Amino acid sequence: MVERKPLVAGNWKMNGLRADGLALARGIAERARQRHACELLVCPPATLIAAVGDALAGSGVALGGQDCHAEPKGAFTGGISAEMLQDAGCSHAIVGHSERRHTCGETDADVRAKTLAAWRAGLVAIVCVGETRLEREAGGALAVVAAQLAGSLPDGASADKLVVAYEPVWAIGTGLTPTLRDVAEMHSFIRHQLASRYGEAGQGVRVLYGGSVKPANAKEVLAAENVDGALVGGASLVAGQFLAIAGACRP
Ligand code: PGA
Numbered sequence: 001m002v003e004r005k006p007l008v009a010g011n012w013k014m015n016g017l018r019a020d021g022l023a024l025a026r027g028i029a030e031r032a033r034q035r036h037a038c039e040l041l042v043c044p045p046a047t048l049i050a051a052v053g054d055a056l057a058g059s060g061v062a063l064g065g066q067d068c069h070a071e072p073k074g075a076f077t078g079g080i081s082a083e084m085l086q087d088a089g090c091s092h093a094i095v096g097h098s099e100r101r102h103t104c105g106e107t108d109a110d111v112r113a114k115t116l117a118a119w120r121a122g123l124v125a126i127v128c129v130g131e132t133r134l135e136r137e138a139g140g141a142l143a144v145v146a147a148q149l150a151g152s153l154p155d156g157a158s159a160d161k162l163v164v165a166y167e168p169v170w171a172i173g174t175g176l177t178p179t180l181r182d183v184a185e186m187h188s189f190i191r192h193q194l195a196s197r198y199g200e201a202g203q204g205v206r207v208l209y210g211g212s213v214k215p216a217n218a219k220e221v222l223a224a225e226n227v228d229g230a231l232v233g234g235a236s237l238v239a240g241q242f243l244a245i246a247g248a249c250r251p
Helices: 018-031 046-056 082-087 098-103 108-120 133-137 141-152 180-202 215-223 239-247
Strands: 007-011 039-043 062-065 092-095 124-129 162-166 206-210 229-232
Touching: 007 092, 007 162, 007 206, 007 239, 018 039, 018 046, 018 239, 039 092, 046 062, 062 082, 082 108, 092 108, 108 124, 108 141, 124 141, 133 141, 141 180, 162 180, 180 206, 180 215, 215 229, 215 239, 229 239
Parallel strands: 007 039, 007 229, 039 062, 062 092, 092 124, 124 162, 162 206, 206 229
Antiparallel strands: none
């Protein structure tokens, strides 16, 4: 059996001006000095990556971007390439978050291109998948996620390049979470998909759960079968809550 060390990742989304972002990063860096049974990652808005990277220096907390452009450079106004993230100190990039799939119209093919871009720049891609409420109610959650994985994941993945985040769209920012049974079912389904796609190379790829993870539910969510950590939105904006979630990882 391959060991998968849990990863707890904070996605700050479009939150944080310099002063509060730095205060949050310092609070996380300070608390991260205690030993945790997981790896920690913070994904601030692009404007704060460099400053947050400085604040996190020496803390062992990794730094990531929330998105990247598929191209390395060029005339793409407003775009930020994976190479730029890497250059700013990032080791990870979230790609295909549902807020980008649904509000920016990103397709599986776009997400696949961004994943390849992250790899090209030496970053770990955190590829997000997840069904909408209507899709779940129609009984299509597994099929939707299978199609997203098939379309979004390039060949050649391994544990040091890929993390998958299962984030049911209806659970993001709503306070709603799937039952533990549904979480375990989806995570074991994703594990099977990774195994049949990548064989042994996929065994170490971590599958995170995301969607309203809070200190109050972290312990049970993180203990669910095949859950290898969490992608945390709202609760990652409070250092104490983010670290409480990290502290809930099984040793
Ligand atoms: P949430 O967001 O924890 O605020 O639900 C999770 C996410 O979108 O990654």
